Amino acid sequence: MSEKIGSYFVNERFSFIIQNDKRGSKVGKLTDLNTGEVLADNMYQKVLPEHVENLMQAVRIIINAAWQDGKISPEEKKAFNLAFKDVNFSDKQQQVIKAEFRNPTPIAKLLKNIRTREEKLLILETSLLLIIADNEFHPKEKEFIELLVKKFDLDCEDFALLYNILPSMVKKYILKERIHETLAINEQEIKILDKFSNKAKKEDKINHSIVYQQFLNNWKNRSTRYLRKSIY
Numbered sequence: 001m002s003e004k005i006g007s008y009f010v011n012e013r014f015s016f017i018i019q020n021d022k023r024g025s026k027v028g029k030l031t032d033l034n035t036g037e038v039l040a041d042n043m044y045q046k047v048l049p050e051h052v053e054n055l056m057q058a059v060r061i062i063i064n065a066a067w068q069d070g071k072i073s074p075e076e077k078k079a080f081n082l083a084f085k086d087v088n089f090s091d092k093q094q095q096v097i098k099a100e101f102r103n104p105t106p107i108a109k110l111l112k113n114i115r116t117r118e119e120k121l122l123i124l125e126t127s128l129l130l131i132i133a134d135n136e137f138h139p140k141e142k143e144f145i146e147l148l149v150k151k152f153d154l155d156c157e158d159f160a161l162l163y164n165i166l167p168s169m170v171k172k173y174i175l176k177e178r179i180h181e182t183l184a185i186n187e188q189e190i191k192i193l194d195k196f197s198n199k200a201k202k203e204d205k206i207n208h209s210i211v212y213q214q215f216l217n218n219w220k221n222r223s224t225r226y227l228r229k230s231i232y
Helices: 053-069 074-083 091-102 107-111 117-133 139-152 156-165 168-176 187-195 208-220
Strands: 003-009 014-020 026-032 038-044
Touching (some): 053 074, 053 107, 053 139, 117 156
Antiparallel strands (some): 014 026
């Protein structure tokens, strides 16, 4: 019997379950979420979702977000590399990532490749977390968030869901910089959202290591993380 060791959402339509076969090799089962049809049940690890090109596009935007304060420290780059060390990027993809750290691609070009609602929400969430991670608020970072909001064209329900997910220190930044106006969340709605937030939960300090690891974890489960539900 195969042992399940992980499951991922490739996008809104497909799921990918990783298992160890009888020989101990990692194989995957690709399933169509709409029909339930198993499209392949013996795919080897080289085709894990980390190899899907849309992950690369999202990663490039996250690096671009990290650049908005004008610098990326060696410690931050190290945190990125550590978080993604188990992702089997191809040699070409690794070269692209290194190039983005040296000289990021213009954001307008990258945004054209982001299409799903879940990818947009994850990129927006991670970008907000990266702003808080170095405790420095740069005007360019606010402009970057406003650009994402404009280009992604999400609706008010999505912004409310995102706000509810974010840690309190990020919410404070959103209010301080009046980004809630960009997110189309008024002050009365914020009072309601905050009232039902889990304030008893102890929040860890946000740093680059946590942000990058959280991005990767949430990427694998983005279809469930951003599932619409009642939050009032």
